[in-house]
Amino acid sequence: MKILSFAEENYLKAVYHLSNAGELDVTTNSIAEEMDTKAASVSDMLRRLSEKEMVVYKKYQGVKISEKGKTAALQVIRKHRLWEVFLVEKLKFNWDQVHEIAEQLEHIKSPLLIQRLDDFLGHPKFDPHGDPIPDENGLFKEKPQVPLAEVEVSGDGIVVAVKDTNSMFLQHLDRIGIYLGAKTKVTEKVEFDGSMEILIDGKNKLFISKEVAENVLVTH
Amino acid sequence: MKILSFAEENYLKAVYHLSNAGELDVTTNSIAEEMDTKAASVSDMLRRLSEKEMVVYKKYQGVKISEKGKTAALQVIRKHRLWEVFLVEKLKFNWDQVHEIAEQLEHIKSPLLIQRLDDFLGHPKFDPHGDPIPDENGLFKEKPQVPLAEVEVSGDGIVVAVKDTNSMFLQHLDRIGIYLGAKTKVTEKVEFDGSMEILIDGKNKLFISKEVAENVLVTH
DNA sequence: AAATAAAATTAGATTAATCTAAAAAATATT
DNA sequence: AATATTTTTTAGATTAATCTAATTTTATTT
Structure with a gap:
C-alpha cells in the first residue's frame, strides 16, 4: 500500500x-x-x-x-487517540489541550513506534474523550452512547464522551464540573427550551442548556 | 519569528x-x-x-x-534528542533504532509539548548517543571525554575521540573493531597491568591493553 | 417544465519543493 | 595567462496542495 x-x-x-x-x-x-x-x-x-x-x-x-480507505483512516485514528492518552496520562495535559498536538503526532509513520507506545500505555481501549481506540486490525468496540438530552427524568448514566470537542466547549464543561467518568442523574427536564437539571456524582446540582445536554454523551 | x-x-x-x-x-x-x-x-x-x-x-x-538560524536549528536538535531519550528510556527502543523516528518527531510544533516531555524525562542532558541536549535557550554542555582507562567496571560510554592519532594506532583500532561512535561497556579491569575487557556494542568481547585504554576517549 | 438556486467541478494561478539541463562563476592545470 | 575542470546558479518542468473565478450539473421553486 x-x-x-x-x-x-x-x-x-x-x-x-x-x-x-x-x-x-x-x-x-x-x-x-x-x-x-x-x-x-x-x-x-x-x-x-x-x-x-x-x-x-x-x-x-x-x-x-473504500475498505482500503477505512483501514488507513482507522490507523490514523488509532495513532491520534493513543497519542492523546499519552499526552494526558504521561505528560499531564488536560483533555482539552491534546487535540491539536495529536493532529500532528498522528501522522508520524512508524508501526513499531505505535506498537511500543500502545504497550507503554497498557493497551488503552478509550481515549481521554471516551472515544474507542481501534486495535492494529482496526477493530474496536463502541460504548453505547446517548446524549444527556435523550435521558429521561430520574435516569442516570456516566459521562463517556462529548460530541463537540472544541476547546471552548470542553473548558465550559470543566468550569461547570462535568468531566469524563462523572456520574449523572437527570432530575428535571424543561420542555420548552430543552434545558435540564442534573446531579453530578449524586451531590452537585447543575443546570445545563439544551446545547450542553445534546453534546454530552453518557452510557446508561 | x-x-x-x-x-x-x-x-x-x-x-x-x-x-x-x-x-x-x-x-x-x-x-x-x-x-x-x-x-x-x-x-x-x-x-x-x-x-x-x-x-x-x-x-x-x-x-x-545566522544567530536566528542557530537558535532555530538548536530547538530542532533539542526536540530530536529529547524524543530519542523518550524512545530509548520509555519505549525500550535500542539506540540504533531511534534516529529515523526522531527525524519525524523533531518537526512537531508545540513548545508546551517539549516542555512537558522534558519534565517527564527528568531534564536529561544527553541523548542515547551521548550528544548534549540544548536547553530552551539553546545552551548545552559537551560531555566531558574520559579515557576508557578511567571508566569503572560496568560503566558504559561511547567512543568520541582518540588521544593518539598516529596511523598505526588507528589501524590497530580498526583491526580490533573499535570505531568512533562504538558503544562500550567495561566488563573487567586488570589491576597489575592496566588492561581491561570491554564489550563493543553490547556484543563483541574485546581485551585491550593499558595503552589502548588510555588513548581511546569515551563519553559516559 | 422552465427558471432559479445551490452544489460541485474545471480552468487557471500560486507556492513549496524538487528535478534535469544549460549557463555562469570560481578554481585548478597546463 | 589561457584553457580546462569543477562548483554553483539559473532556467524551465513537474508534482502536491491550495486558491478564485467560471462553468457545469443537480436540486428546488415557482
Whole structure:
C-alpha cells in the first residue's frame, strides 16, 4: 500500500468521520466545512484519493470510503487517540489541550513506534474523550452512547464522551464540573427550551442548556 | 519569528552541523551530499533561508548560519534528542533504532509539548548517543571525554575521540573493531597491568591493553 | 417544465519543493 | 595567462496542495 501524505490522511479521516455520522454519500461541501477549506480543493483531493482507491468517487454524486480507505483512516485514528492518552496520562495535559498536538503526532509513520507506545500505555481501549481506540486490525468496540438530552427524568448514566470537542466547549464543561467518568442523574427536564437539571456524582446540582445536554454523551 | 517548514528545518540542521564540523563557509555541494539531494535544490533553498534571515548567503561563496538560524536549528536538535531519550528510556527502543523516528518527531510544533516531555524525562542532558541536549535557550554542555582507562567496571560510554592519532594506532583500532561512535561497556579491569575487557556494542568481547585504554576517549 | 438556486467541478494561478539541463562563476592545470 | 575542470546558479518542468473565478450539473421553486 502506498504511503499517504499528511493532507491525504486528513481528508481520509474527514471522509471516515462523515461516513459514520450518517449519510451514505459524503458531500463535497460537508468535507470542505469539516476541513475548513474550499470545495474546489476537496474535489481535487477526492480525485487523487479515488485514484489511490481510498474512496469510491462519482462526480457530483458524493463519495464513499473504500475498505482500503477505512483501514488507513482507522490507523490514523488509532495513532491520534493513543497519542492523546499519552499526552494526558504521561505528560499531564488536560483533555482539552491534546487535540491539536495529536493532529500532528498522528501522522508520524512508524508501526513499531505505535506498537511500543500502545504497550507503554497498557493497551488503552478509550481515549481521554471516551472515544474507542481501534486495535492494529482496526477493530474496536463502541460504548453505547446517548446524549444527556435523550435521558429521561430520574435516569442516570456516566459521562463517556462529548460530541463537540472544541476547546471552548470542553473548558465550559470543566468550569461547570462535568468531566469524563462523572456520574449523572437527570432530575428535571424543561420542555420548552430543552434545558435540564442534573446531579453530578449524586451531590452537585447543575443546570445545563439544551446545547450542553445534546453534546454530552453518557452510557446508561 | 516565522514558522519553518519541515524541509527548511532539515536544511537548517544540515547547515548547522556542517558549520560545527569545521569550515567557515559551508558549501552547496556539502549540503547536497549531507541531505542526499541535488545542488540545484540546495541553491534554491539557501535563497529562501536567506530571505528569512536564517543564513547569510553570498552566491558562489557558500553559506553561514545566522544567530536566528542557530537558535532555530538548536530547538530542532533539542526536540530530536529529547524524543530519542523518550524512545530509548520509555519505549525500550535500542539506540540504533531511534534516529529515523526522531527525524519525524523533531518537526512537531508545540513548545508546551517539549516542555512537558522534558519534565517527564527528568531534564536529561544527553541523548542515547551521548550528544548534549540544548536547553530552551539553546545552551548545552559537551560531555566531558574520559579515557576508557578511567571508566569503572560496568560503566558504559561511547567512543568520541582518540588521544593518539598516529596511523598505526588507528589501524590497530580498526583491526580490533573499535570505531568512533562504538558503544562500550567495561566488563573487567586488570589491576597489575592496566588492561581491561570491554564489550563493543553490547556484543563483541574485546581485551585491550593499558595503552589502548588510555588513548581511546569515551563519553559516559 | 422552465427558471432559479445551490452544489460541485474545471480552468487557471500560486507556492513549496524538487528535478534535469544549460549557463555562469570560481578554481585548478597546463 | 589561457584553457580546462569543477562548483554553483539559473532556467524551465513537474508534482502536491491550495486558491478564485467560471462553468457545469443537480436540486428546488415557482
